[in-house]
Amino acid sequence: MELTEQEIFRRNAAEEIRKLGIDPYPAAQYEVNANAADILANFEREKGDYQDISIAGRIMGRRIMGNASFAEIQDQTGRIQLYIKRDEICPGDDKTIYNTLFKKLLDIGDIIGVKGYVFITNTGTISVHVTSLTLLCKSLRPLPVVKIDSEGKAHDVVSDPELRYRQRYVDLIVNPQVKNVFKQRAQIISSMRNFFNERGYLEVETPILQSIPGGATAKPFITHHNALDIPLYMRIANELYLKRLIVGGFDAVYEFAKDFRNEGMDRTHNPEFTQMEIYVAYKDYEWMMQMTEELLEKIAIDLYGTSIVPCGDHTLDFKRPFQRIGILDAIKEHTGDDVANMDEDELRKVCQKHNIHVEASMGKGKLIDELFSAKCEKHYVQPTFIMDYPVEMSPLTKKHRSKPGLVERFELMVNGKELANAYSELNDPVEQRLRFEEQMKLAARGDDEAMTIDNDFLRALEYGMPPCSGIGIGIDRLAMLMTNNASIQDVLFFPQMRPETF
């Protein structure tokens, strides 16, 4: 790879630094006792504190005025200005550290540590008056420089999505608000974990490599285990394993699970994504709706201090309780068609009437799902539970206690997108076997996402699983909602991309 002019200059500078007897990549730890955000928030001139600080960060800008300079360094918490005076960092006759190292050989992007004291400049900027400077890492690539003018307007913002996603490290350095999105994501997960742990639920880990990919209807990634010489699948869900644990006697288990689905990618789908699934014994989907309301309200309040969350052109309110509507009622409301008692042929006609693409392999459940996705989904902006799905599209769900042909299932729709999926779990092993067999028939018709029968799971159910309710919540989509990002790529550090050629 040909080096650019600036890369050559920086490599040469690293050599020059070595010639001065300074290691551009020193091994020793650098003790830090302060950070930018804390200093900017808490420094008061009168208090006389922050007078012996040590801080480290990346050089983000320099303004050299002969024998005194200002620079800005950025640490994990933010940026702070440094004031560097030649005769203070070089008190003796040897001015090399200032004249040669700082002025000539350091660049924007280098990581340095400084010691000194905090003061306020004549123009009122809280700054660190540097008394000693240590190079901690020489940067060999020029960093994009984003400047903020006096009106707070950013110039030359790095916005090219390809650069931002492929080189997330650069994005994080130059776009400080990006870091905040990921802090919020971590906070959301932490809120959920606290919520569950306070209730005594057990966090567990279950297999990612599975010989039968179950628990969802989706196309899996296939891999191969050499020693066993068998195909293995990357999990599409962990549902069947968590239910095995309920059989085993845990009353509530949850997992933040990376799932993998070999399907199309767009702004709401990444091939690998995170889903939180939880199963609680002796509960039903009514209970689960209440728990979900409590959980989401808490997440919003932990994050924003209120249940109200900005989201694109809307404002979402996660205040309990959420709206509830049956899926067939939703379809009736938005299409005018009452599909409750229709057979497959009639349903297909209704779909065609609404210009919905149908295929021969689609069964009744799938057709209803299509109808809902195309005509209803987008209308549910505020958190809404869509309830009581047809049995055909829910092979793991218990039949509705009072509504024939339906199951006790809900999906939570927010901002026109599915955020969660939950049900009263089917625990009748004979019924479950029949449902799997129905799925096998769909597979025979050409549905390459239909479930395959999992005999070990059925064996577990035969030992007896207490009635329970489970839910899966899409963590990436939740993060999108809660951080007001329209693209999944903005809430994943490293969204999937075609491999780069170097």
Add this chain to the structure above:
RNA sequence: GACUCCGUAGCUCAGCUGGUAGAGCAAAAGACUCUUAAUCUUUGGGUCGUGAGUUCGAUCCUCACCGGGGUCACCA
């Protein structure tokens, strides 16, 4: 997968009804001991995504390919 838009210096972008390119920042050299988009002087840096075609001549027109965005399809 289909359609569509985009790809020019390290970064952000201009440009040309077709005559092989400009700016700001960044960089290099110099000046400057309170700057803050620091300023001032000087300078370097590009096979205009890749390949082919049309043309006397292509960064610009055509086609293919590569990469990305958007819409749709697929997909909980």
